Each structure stands twice: as structure tokens, then as C-alpha cells.
Amino acid sequence: MAYINDNFTKIQHRYLFAEIAKRVAAYKEANPAAKIISLGIGDVTQPLASAVTQAMKKAVDDCTTTQNFHGYGPEQGYDFLRSKIIENDYAKRGISLTVDEIFISDGAKSDLGNIGDILSVNNIIGVTDPVYPVYVDTNSMAGRTIKYIPCTAENGFTGDIPSEKIDVMYLCFPNNPTGAVITRQGLKQWVDYALKNDTLILYDSAYEAFITDPAIPHSIYEIDGSKECAIEFRSFSKTAGFTGIRCGYTVIPNELKIQSESGKRVALNPVWNRRQCSKFNGASYISQRGAEAVFSAEGYSQTRATIQYYLTNAQIIRDSLSKSGLEVFGGENAPYIWVRTPEHDSWKFFDHLLHRAQVVVTPGAGFGPSGEGYIRITAFGTRENTKEAIERIERSL
Amino acid sequence: MAYINDNFTKIQHRYLFAEIAKRVAAYKEANPAAKIISLGIGDVTQPLASAVTQAMKKAVDDCTTTQNFHGYGPEQGYDFLRSKIIENDYAKRGISLTVDEIFISDGAKSDLGNIGDILSVNNIIGVTDPVYPVYVDTNSMAGRTIKYIPCTAENGFTGDIPSEKIDVMYLCFPNNPTGAVITRQGLKQWVDYALKNDTLILYDSAYEAFITDPAIPHSIYEIDGSKECAIEFRSFSKTAGFTGIRCGYTVIPNELKIQSESGKRVALNPVWNRRQCSKFNGASYISQRGAEAVFSAEGYSQTRATIQYYLTNAQIIRDSLSKSGLEVFGGENAPYIWVRTPEHDSWKFFDHLLHRAQVVVTPGAGFGPSGEGYIRITAFGTRENTKEAIERIERSL
Known part of the structure; x- marks a missing residue:
């Protein structure tokens, strides 16, 4: 039955x-x-930007000839896009990443939900409150317990570092829904907490393109030690208007390891890769060519x-x-x-x-x-x- | 931790x-x-077919103006595509479905893996052996037990109806990897088994477009009673060369109910809808317009x-x-x-x-x-x- x-x-x-x-x-x-x-x-x-639509039309043209036809792409995304992301979104901010640490997806929402596949259902989940409902709903569907960390005008909407232990912590800055941002110092407190408590941070920076103040970090990897405790999620939805085109990406540094039941430390990058290879077939070639064009001049x-x-x-x-x-x-x-x-x-x-x-x-x-x-x-x-x-x-x- | x-x-x-x-x-x-x-x-x-590439270019053009811009689409897919599927893939074969029973996705592989989200991890999974590895891998990742039903030259590669009880049964005809097909009579035996044992059939008909023999069923819904026991998965990947474009769909009839722990019968259609709304943001608008064009003359x-x-x-x-x-x-x-x-x-x-x-x-x-x-x-x-x-x-x- x-x-x-x-x-x-x-x-x-x-x-x-x-x-x-x-x-x-x-x-x-x-x-x-x-x-x-x-x-x-x-x-x-x-x-959409004309550079993007031109690139997507060219990608459609590619599929009209046997020579340039693109069928199944890599589940992890094409290197032409992954390398552009590394160069523009990270290297320019002094963050060093390799292509195998970038996973292209059909959008941040998918990855923010699906990431739970590789995590134990026994993890206690922390969310800043108010919260993007996807974090709560997808973890509730898996049966995980959720703790709400109040973000109010009084604490600047960034949440007080909790006194209790949280296994997996979602952070989103610039924040949806409050529009709050976090300073490097504020984010360093979360990274320090995570390193001390062996907490995994799921960092949603889907809105980083809206940061104008140079004092505000765009990536959690601007903070020392974060590669050992954080996954970062990004999207072209708000950066380039891709809400209907569908393209995002997830960064899992090779350094990032968490605990298995047997007490062994397990690197998450190959585990997510395995998940993606079995449950995903890559983002649309056309969407990926469009995303690549976002990085052209x-x-x-x-x-x-x-x-x-x-x-x-x-x-x-x-x-x-x-x-x-x-x-x-x-x-x-x-x-x-x-x-x-x-x-x-x-x-x-x-x-x-x-x-x-x-x-x-x-x-x-x-x-x-x-x-x-x-x-x-x-x-x-x-x-x-x-x-x-x-x-x-x-x-x- | x-x-x-x-x-x-x-x-x-x-x-x-x-x-x-x-x-x-x-x-x-x-x-x-x-x-x-x-x-x-x-x-x-x-x-790709020129009708498809022309439709996708037009879809790209839509995104160049504020008037025709398409942002977030429905998580379930656009009705322009869902209604074409109903009309062409089902109504023409005498199968009656409504748009809310069709869920457009970025491909059958995603849905075949993700469908596990809405099913208990305690279900015993049956697969015909040899088997598309995705069924086995995605269920192993969730910790489910898998039973292999041998499909050999001796039984015509369609598998003997098992004597033991299986909770969730994957069937794929025309089969990957054997290329075997199943007759209406053979498929009816599986549906009868499912109805008798309250088994959920996950029917992968990604290759139905290759059927030339009119005696071979294209859809499990050609068999009476199947709407009460089967989900069907389809894809434009092989039907129209969409392996790089990414579009497929899943059919969950409103009649289909399975058991909850409390003993209540629960309809799966709204549960999958809830899953999709929280973990998916719809297939690319461009891909959906391309898929729609597959149904033009x-x-x-x-x-x-x-x-x-x-x-x-x-x-x-x-x-x-x-x-x-x-x-x-x-x-x-x-x-x-x-x-x-x-x-x-x-x-x-x-x-x-x-x-x-x-x-x-x-x-x-x-x-x-x-x-x-x-x-x-x-x-x-x-x-x-x-x-x-x-x-x-x-x-x-």
C-alpha cells in the first residue's frame, strides 16, 4: 500500500x-x-536587456543546425557560464573559486528547496523572522523543526545571534521581505557562530545586485572562514529580469564539510553533485547563454x-x-x-x-x-x- | 551541528x-x-523543428517589451501549453483530463526524482530490471528499499506481475534501456495488480512518440482504472529534441488518492501542487512556447x-x-x-x-x-x- x-x-x-x-x-x-x-x-x-535577448536568439539558432545543436548539457551547467560567474561575481571581489564549486540551476527557489535532499531530516533549522516562506515550507515538508529568530526594527532586522544551537541557518541579505542589509561585521558574527557550533549557513544573496553601499558585502565569502560553513545561492531573476527565463546558481566550496551519523566529516560538494546528476538535467541551454550575456560589457x-x-x-x-x-x-x-x-x-x-x-x-x-x-x-x-x-x-x- | x-x-x-x-x-x-x-x-x-525555433524566437521577442514581457509564470505551467497537451496527447486517444491535472516541468528526470518528496520514505519501491538508474538512485538517496523485477528475453522484457506487495512501482514503456513495449493486455495486468494492492504506479512514457504499432498503448490512462492508481511522466526531450531546452510534464489525475498514516485517503494532485509551488518556479517561458509549437500542424x-x-x-x-x-x-x-x-x-x-x-x-x-x-x-x-x-x-x- x-x-x-x-x-x-x-x-x-x-x-x-x-x-x-x-x-x-x-x-x-x-x-x-x-x-x-x-x-x-x-x-x-x-x-530583458537586448544583449541577453540577442544571445538567446543566437542560442536558438544554434539548435537549428546539426553542427551547433546543444542537447543534454552538463548537469552542473556549462563552463562558459560558470567561468564568467567566477570571474565577475567573485574574483573581482577578491574571492577565489573554481568552476566545480559553481552549480547552475533553473533558479534559486529550486535549489533553496532541493538542498534539503542532502541534509538529515533531524537538523534543527533556523530562519530569520520574517522569512521567505520557501525556507519554512520546504523544511516542514521534510519534517524538520524550525526555529524563528526575530528580526525587528529594534535589532536592525538582522537578528540577534542565538544562544541556542541551530544546525542549519538560512540567512538572506539584502533581505526578502524587510529589505534589510547586513554589514561585514554583522555577517562575521554569524560566520563565527556557525564555525563555533558547526552550523551550516544557507546564504541567499539573490538581491546582491541592489547593493549600492560599498560597505555592504555582496557574498558571504567576503568573510573569512565562511567557505567552511556556508553555501551561497544566487539568481539571475532579479539581477537581470530572468523570472520567466529561469537561471540561478549555487556555490558549494570544496572546503565545506558536515557531519555524518558515523562521525565522519563529509564534503558537501560531491554530494550535491550526485544529487543534481540524478535529479536534474541542467538549466536550459538558451537560458544559460542569456545568463552569460549578462556579464558582457x-x-x-x-x-x-x-x-x-x-x-x-x-x-x-x-x-x-x-x-x-x-x-x-x-x-x-x-x-x-x-x-x-x-x-x-x-x-x-x-x-x-x-x-x-x-x-x-x-x-x-x-x-x-x-x-x-x-x-x-x-x-x-x-x-x-x-x-x-x-x-x-x-x-x- | x-x-x-x-x-x-x-x-x-x-x-x-x-x-x-x-x-x-x-x-x-x-x-x-x-x-x-x-x-x-x-x-x-x-x-530542432523550425516551427519550434520560430516560436522560441518569438518568445524571446516578447521579453523585449514591457507589454509582452513574461516574468514568473504559473508553477504548474502555462495553460496555453497544458490545454494543447490535453487536446493532442490525451483527448485524441479518448482520455479525458483537465488542465489542473497537468504539471509542466523542466523535464521528466526532475519530476521522476522529485516525486519522492510527496511519498513516505517507508514505501517499498519496485522497479523493472534493467532499469533507468534515476529511479533507483533517487529512492536510495531517500533511504527507500528497492525490489528488482527481472525483465528478460524469457518474459518479453515486461516483467512478471509480482507475488509480493510493492507500494510504489515504476514502469517505463517503451522501455529504457530494453526498447520493449507493453500491450494493452499486459499493462492492464499491472493496473489490476495496483488496484488490488493499493500500489502507486509511476508510469514513464517519455518514449511514447516512437510507438508505430497501433496495438501498443501510448498512455497508461488508456487502461480502465488507471486514473486511480497511476501518475504519468512525459517529456519533450525525445519527442521534439528538447534535451537542451528542458520541458516535460507530469499528469496527476484528480481521482488518484493514497494512504496517510492516520488512515485517511489523500488526493495526490493538490499535494504535488503544493510541492511545486514551494520548490519550483515553472519551466522557462521560452521552452514552454517552444513546446506549444510542437502541437502546431x-x-x-x-x-x-x-x-x-x-x-x-x-x-x-x-x-x-x-x-x-x-x-x-x-x-x-x-x-x-x-x-x-x-x-x-x-x-x-x-x-x-x-x-x-x-x-x-x-x-x-x-x-x-x-x-x-x-x-x-x-x-x-x-x-x-x-x-x-x-x-x-x-x-x-
Whole structure:
């Protein structure tokens, strides 16, 4: 008799964005003429860089001839992309990595979820709270216990180093949803904690491209000792608008080892490689050629211009809502603005903005207990929509 | 202290194709001038259909404007593709499905591995032997026990219905690696067994496009009662040459329920949906537009012509090796030819063909105990390489 993974019968039924979609659909049905603007889900709106689309068209052309046809690629990704990543995202910041330490994937979300495959279900998982729901949901599905580390205005949204021991710790800076960043000194405290407690850090730096302040680290590998305790996850989704194209990557340094039941130290890099070879067939060749073009001179300047566009949106949101008397956080080295709600009920404020301003945001409570009392606004809208949404919000207050 | 999933320390270290690659690399190093032909790994060689590449270029163009830009798609895939699948792959064969029963993915390998996420680790897994290594490896990684059901020339390579109870049974027809097909009557026996024993069938029909005999079922859903016991996996990899493009799909009928620990029957469709929403972000928009074009009149006739090209290769391989006195199976409704080796040692025959004919095949032993004494040859080469490889093999015997 076939049995289900019973953890699925125990996890919370509704995914945050599904609940939002449901409320929006209900409002739309009641108000079919309403022009709703969404600054809720963190999807980009600007076209892809022309360097990227040209490269992808060339990749499509490759597949029209027997000579240039690309079938199965390496499960780990093509070296043409892995070497560009090493050169541009790491070597230029003084971080030394080799191609076998880079695994190309179809996006950070897949890898952040699937990484659990290689970890014991008995690990205690730590997450900063509020938290990207994927960390919690994917570990709950595997039956792991989760500890929430509150990130509030009082501790600068970076979380206090825990006194208890955590086996696997998710960190995300610039943070989704708070837009908070962490200093080198702050990140060094987490690395020191991890080295002392033999904690594995899963470092999500999907938003590093939005960092403008040179004092803020882009990679956890800027911190000494981190290669022995951290995996880093990155994505082209927000760096280059690849949310529909699907390409990301995961870095597992060769130095990184964790414990087996027998007490042996096991290197994670070959274990993840084994997982990927059995459960993944590589990211699309076209997506990988597109990602490669992000690192060309033209691709770099084009994608940076788009990031600047979104950062300007963030600035507009921050400034306007501040002037309206709301307390705002984030949005300076990140595409997310974290806004304290007038009353301590984020779904109530969500409903207020939907009904009074026809603007969709994300209620902080959906990100965890410490998200209550806040909403998340994204800077990924068009300028026009962003300005109009903010004006409507101001009028509704 | 972070702990590894200890199953990874217990599984066999080397993946079949990695071992082949190693032996080929060693031969190449010793014989740098040798012109090696690979009929080993099942990768396609023919260009994509022009209908597909045109659709993908248009999809790239969509991403150059704000109006037509496609960011995050539905995790389940776009309805434009799901509805085409229902109409062409199922409705035309009298099978009724709805869009919510189709989940688009980045390929069947991902789904065949990841489906384990929603199943208890205590399930006893059945596989037909010889077997596509992904079924065994991914379940071993999760710590599941695997039973091998021998598929030999004596039972027509379809496996005897087991007397013992199996919780989850993988079936693949047309089969990789043997090229065997199953009749409706044969498949009905498996469905009856599953319904009687509450077994979940995972039906891999990645090669159904190679079926030419109208008596052979393309889908398990052609068999009554199968919607209550089977998940079906399909891929555009071999149907349309998408090995580098990445697109496949999984069908989970709404009727399909399995047991929870509490004794409740749980529908698998919403559980897989929950898994996908948390661990996957949809297949590339470009790949999905390419897959959609496979169902256009032009795309259909172009992709069918390529399948016919490979089937002709298969015919050439079958006929030639038979004349040379080798016993051959498969290759008539499948792209794989399963050849009995002159001596009962498939790695030895592999080495013979590599060293004496400079042809790479896949040793049957790599697919499981019952694969010993056979090699797999694929029909996915170019005509020229296929002919030359077969001539060389004949000369080497």
C-alpha cells in the first residue's frame, strides 16, 4: 500500500501568495472596473536587456543546425557560464573559486528547496523572522523543526545571534521581505557562530545586485572562514529580469564539510553533485547563454540600468510614504520596502489598501510572526504604476 | 551541528554514465587520433523543428517589451501549453483530463526524482530490471528499499506481475534501456495488480512518440482504472529534441488518492501542487512556447519526420546486427536497441567495442542485475555515424 509523506498533511494549507490572489480575485469580481496595481509579489516588469535577448536568439539558432545543436548539457551547467560567474561575481571581489564549486540551476527557489535532499531530516533549522516562506515550507515538508529568530526594527532586522544551537541557518541579505542589509561585521558574527557550533549557513544573496553601499558585502565569502560553513545561492531573476527565463546558481566550496551519523566529516560538494546528476538535467541551454550575456560589457550596463530604475522606484516609495507619516525600512540597497502598518494588523492594512487604494502589497504576517505589524512593498513595478500606487496609498491614509 | 542525509554516504558512488565517460576519456588519451562514435547516452542529434525555433524566437521577442514581457509564470505551467497537451496527447486517444491535472516541468528526470518528496520514505519501491538508474538512485538517496523485477528475453522484457506487495512501482514503456513495449493486455495486468494492492504506479512514457504499432498503448490512462492508481511522466526531450531546452510534464489525475498514516485517503494532485509551488518556479517561458509549437500542424509534421529518422536508424541497427549473428531486441517502437552480448559480460563487450570499433554503447550491467549480458545501443545518432558505427561493430566481431 502506497503511503504519502505525512508531513504534507500537517503543513499549513495555504501559501501566502495564493491567499493574496484569492482576496484580489474576490475584490475584482465585486469591482470589475477597478484598476488594481500590484506591488505585492516580487516579479520584475522591465524588458530583458537586448544583449541577453540577442544571445538567446543566437542560442536558438544554434539548435537549428546539426553542427551547433546543444542537447543534454552538463548537469552542473556549462563552463562558459560558470567561468564568467567566477570571474565577475567573485574574483573581482577578491574571492577565489573554481568552476566545480559553481552549480547552475533553473533558479534559486529550486535549489533553496532541493538542498534539503542532502541534509538529515533531524537538523534543527533556523530562519530569520520574517522569512521567505520557501525556507519554512520546504523544511516542514521534510519534517524538520524550525526555529524563528526575530528580526525587528529594534535589532536592525538582522537578528540577534542565538544562544541556542541551530544546525542549519538560512540567512538572506539584502533581505526578502524587510529589505534589510547586513554589514561585514554583522555577517562575521554569524560566520563565527556557525564555525563555533558547526552550523551550516544557507546564504541567499539573490538581491546582491541592489547593493549600492560599498560597505555592504555582496557574498558571504567576503568573510573569512565562511567557505567552511556556508553555501551561497544566487539568481539571475532579479539581477537581470530572468523570472520567466529561469537561471540561478549555487556555490558549494570544496572546503565545506558536515557531519555524518558515523562521525565522519563529509564534503558537501560531491554530494550535491550526485544529487543534481540524478535529479536534474541542467538549466536550459538558451537560458544559460542569456545568463552569460549578462556579464558582457553591454549586458552589464543594460542590466545595471534596470536595477537603477528599480532603485529609483524604491526611493520614490520610501520618500513618499515617509512624508505621509509612515515608518519605512529597507529599499536603499534592496528592492523591498518594509512599512510599519498604522495599526498592528497587516492583513487588515492589506485589505485597506486593496479596497481603498486598489493597491496590492504583501502583508507582513504572511512572512512569519515578526512580520506582523508591517507590509512589504516591492520596487519592481513600472515607474508609472509605482507613482500612481503611492499617490493612491497616500490619499487612502 | 549540521548532519548530512546519511543515505548519500551509503549509495553506490559512481553514476553509470560517469564511468563510461571515464573509460572513454582514458581511451582517448591513449589514442588521441581515434574517431569515436557514441551510441551510448541517449541524447538526440538532429536540429530542432523550425516551427519550434520560430516560436522560441518569438518568445524571446516578447521579453523585449514591457507589454509582452513574461516574468514568473504559473508553477504548474502555462495553460496555453497544458490545454494543447490535453487536446493532442490525451483527448485524441479518448482520455479525458483537465488542465489542473497537468504539471509542466523542466523535464521528466526532475519530476521522476522529485516525486519522492510527496511519498513516505517507508514505501517499498519496485522497479523493472534493467532499469533507468534515476529511479533507483533517487529512492536510495531517500533511504527507500528497492525490489528488482527481472525483465528478460524469457518474459518479453515486461516483467512478471509480482507475488509480493510493492507500494510504489515504476514502469517505463517503451522501455529504457530494453526498447520493449507493453500491450494493452499486459499493462492492464499491472493496473489490476495496483488496484488490488493499493500500489502507486509511476508510469514513464517519455518514449511514447516512437510507438508505430497501433496495438501498443501510448498512455497508461488508456487502461480502465488507471486514473486511480497511476501518475504519468512525459517529456519533450525525445519527442521534439528538447534535451537542451528542458520541458516535460507530469499528469496527476484528480481521482488518484493514497494512504496517510492516520488512515485517511489523500488526493495526490493538490499535494504535488503544493510541492511545486514551494520548490519550483515553472519551466522557462521560452521552452514552454517552444513546446506549444510542437502541437502546431507544422511542428507536428516536422517532429514526426525526425522521429521517423531515428526509427530508420533503429531499423538499420537491428537489421545489420541481426545479420551479423547478434540477438537484438527493441528498436521497433522505441529508440533503443537491446543487444545480447556474445559473452555474458557487458562491460567486457563495452570495452571490446570501444577498443576495437571505437564505438561507445551502454553496458547493460549498468542498468541493474538483469541487464548483464546485454548492451544498449541508441538510435539517436546521425545516419552517417550510425551506419559507420554499425559497420565498425560488424568488422570487430
